[in-house]
Amino acid sequence: MNFLRKLLVDTGRIDRQHVQLVQLLVLVLTLVLFVLTGGAPMIEPAAGG
Amino acid sequence: MILTVAVLAGLLAGLARAWFGGRHPQVPQLRFVGLVVIAFIPQWLAFHLPATSAVIPDWGAALCLTFSQAILLLFAWVNRSHAGGVFLLLGLALNFLVIVANGGLMPISPEAVYHLAPRPPETWEIGSRLWGGKDIVLPLHATRLRWLSDYFLTPRWFPLQIAFSLGDLFISGGAFWLLWSVGRAAPAASSVAAGTGLESKMEAGRVGL
Numbered sequence: 370m371n372f373l374r375k376l377l378v379d380t381g382r383i384d385r386q387h388v389q390l391v392q393l394l395v396l397v398l399t400l401v402l403f404v405l406t407g408g409a410p411m412i413e414p415a416a417g418g
Numbered sequence: 419m420i421l422t423v424a425v426l427a428g429l430l431a432g433l434a435r436a437w438f439g440g441r442h443p444q445v446p447q448l449r450f451v452g453l454v455v456i457a458f459i460p461q462w463l464a465f466h467l468p469a470t471s472a473v474i475p476d477w478g479a480a481l482c483l484t485f486s487q488a489i490l491l492l493f494a495w496v497n498r499s500h501a502g503g504v505f506l507l508l509g510l511a512l513n514f515l516v517i518v519a520n521g522g523l524m525p526i527s528p529e530a531v532y533h534l535a536p537r538p539p540e541t542w543e544i545g546s547r548l549w550g551g552k553d554i555v556l557p558l559h560a561t562r563l564r565w566l567s568d569y570f571l572t573p574r575w576f577p578l579q580i581a582f583s584l585g586d587l588f589i590s591g592g593a594f595w596l597l598w599s600v601g602r603a604a605p606a607a608s609s610v611a612a613g614t615g616l617e618s619k620m621e622a623g624r625v626g627l
Contacts, residue, residue, distance in 0.1 A: 392445040404421035409524040409552045410582040
């Protein structure tokens with residue numbers, strides 16, 4: 370996350386006001402991937418397996 | 419899918435908390451997020467990508483799942499100090515335990531499968547992977563740590579029929595809590611300084627002057 374901030378801000382690709390938005394997006398995507406990978410619920414097949 | 423709902427609910431709750439508190443969101447700084455992507459790849463190959471999941475045998479899928487969970491455990495361990503981090507770690511550890519204890523796949527009982535899909539049993543058989551997913555159908559008496567398996571079921575009146583584990587509940591709760599913490603108040607400058615020992619150094623400097 371710090372790496373991302375340095376990459377975006379220090380290179381001038383994005384201003385500081387939008388860094389938190391990008392970090393929040395990365396956090397949500399990370400958590401979605403985490404729960405999909407770490408969790409193991411089985412859902413009825415008609416609902417998508 | 420149901421776990422993704424917990425993430426989205428946590429995000430909405432965290433943003434609402436920040437908004438009602440008149441604060442900017444405080445995004446937790448997770449470490450080593452790349453580990454989650456690395457952990458996802460074996461599962462993507464074994465369970466989601468049709469070209470590879472069709473040719474990977476059950477033992478290969480079990481290996482992929484176990485490896486993937488081990489990487490995630492590492493990620494959860496290094497981030498355990500965040501809000502909800504202990505719940506994420508605990509949930510993952512419980513799922514990992516029951517998966518390893520039962521040969522590398524998450525056990526589910528025939529009764530639970532029948533609850534999910536009350537159809538003739540030709541679509542699954544005991545001792546095999548269920549519908550090409552992470553679960554293996556095992557009778558309860560043959561399941562090690564059965565209370566940690568996909569043992570719990572949503573009630574019949576619930577719109578979606580799901581079999582889930584205790585670990586899944588902890589993971590959902592941890593994800594929700596972590597995102598809820600986005601709406602917390604920013605740590606005060608004095609407490610940050612105290613946490614880093616800066617305050618005492620400043621005090622010492624003042625005394626020295």
